[in-house]
Amino acid sequence: MRGFGQRDYERLFLAVYTGGMLLIATHALWHYLMGHYDAILLPALLTLLLAGALFVRLVNPGLQRMATYAVLISGYLLTAAELAEHGAQAWFWLGVPPALTFLLLPLAPAALLNLSLTPVWLLLALPTATLWQAGLAYLALIGLLSLPARLALQRRFLPPASEQPDAQCQALSHHALTLRLAAEVERGRALKCPLAVLVIHLPQLEMAEEQFGSHLLQALLDRACTTIRANCRQHDLLGRERVSLFWLLLPDTGEAGALIVRERLLQALNRDVFAETGTIQVRIRGEHLLPGDTLERFEQRLTAAGLKLLEPSP
Secondary structure: OOOOOHHHHHHHHHHHHHHHHHHHHHHHHHHHHHOOHHHOHHHHHHHHHHHHHHHHHHHOHHHHHHHHHHHHHHHHHHHHHHHHHHHHHHHHHHHHHHHHHHHHOOHHHHHHHHHHHHHHHHHHHOOHHHHHHHHHHHHHHHHHHOHHHHHHHHHHHOOOHHHOEOOOOOOEOHHHHHHHHHHHHHHHHHHOOOEEEEEEEOOHHHHHHHHHOHHHHHHHHHHHHHHHHHOOOOOOEEEEOOOOEEEEEEEOOOHHHHHHHHHHHHHHHHOOEEOOOEEOOOEEEEEEOOOOOOHHHHHHHHHHHHHHHHOOOO
16 A cells, blocks of 8 residues: 555645534534634634634645644633533544644654543533543543554554565565455456566576675665656556565556566666676566456466576576
8 A cells, every 4th residue: 555645645635624614614613603703713713823824834834733723722722611611512522633633743752642631621521420420431532542543653653464575675575465466466457458467587686695695685675676666657566475485566557568578677687796706697587467367377477487587596
């Protein structure tokens, strides 16, 4: 899966801040329509505060913190005013502070701030008799709202099995490669999309560590993987099948496209030169998902192509 990019972040920022400003403005309009003129001032001022923060943030992206604090302060003040005025009748406002905090702040400061302010919101909203019950419910709400942030943090440090990298290079591990191949084969069969796989053999890896040590082996791996990834598309998948054998998965690629990628890789890798071994030697064979192919049959052909490449050259 692709990461959360800067453009996605900017869209989320605009959605959160614009949505918050419109909600508070709507709240002020609701008070006006209901004739609660004494309660209009606070949401009206907060709407202006958010509009100013949004404008400053768009003009100068470096002032992101000021806009974040403006949203938090606006949400907290509005929640405190509603709870102080209506008490237990405004319990739904209790969800605003933790939701805003976890949406705008990282996990650790958001959790700390929510736990620190828990007594404030409960004392404003509830009588003493129901304080402990509401406290448990509010803590459960904090835990529930923190779940997306905790899952994102877990994924950042513990990628799923289908994205586990190889221990030595910038390629998928054998297990992750097998999972992704199965997913791509299933996708190709379901959507009737072409799928090509280039089986890449780097024979120098078999003798690099033995003759020149682990330093040269790592250098060869890094250079080869960097060159391969630089000469294919972003969604193409490079995985390590064996010590010197790699599979490059090319989704939505037919036979002609795979041949173009093969020639491009051969030329690029042959330009990489090491003092100990000379140019990087590479052998590449291509396989394609045929109509009616099962995953097992396709894997067998890929394995056979790899064994053919491992045979010594005549």
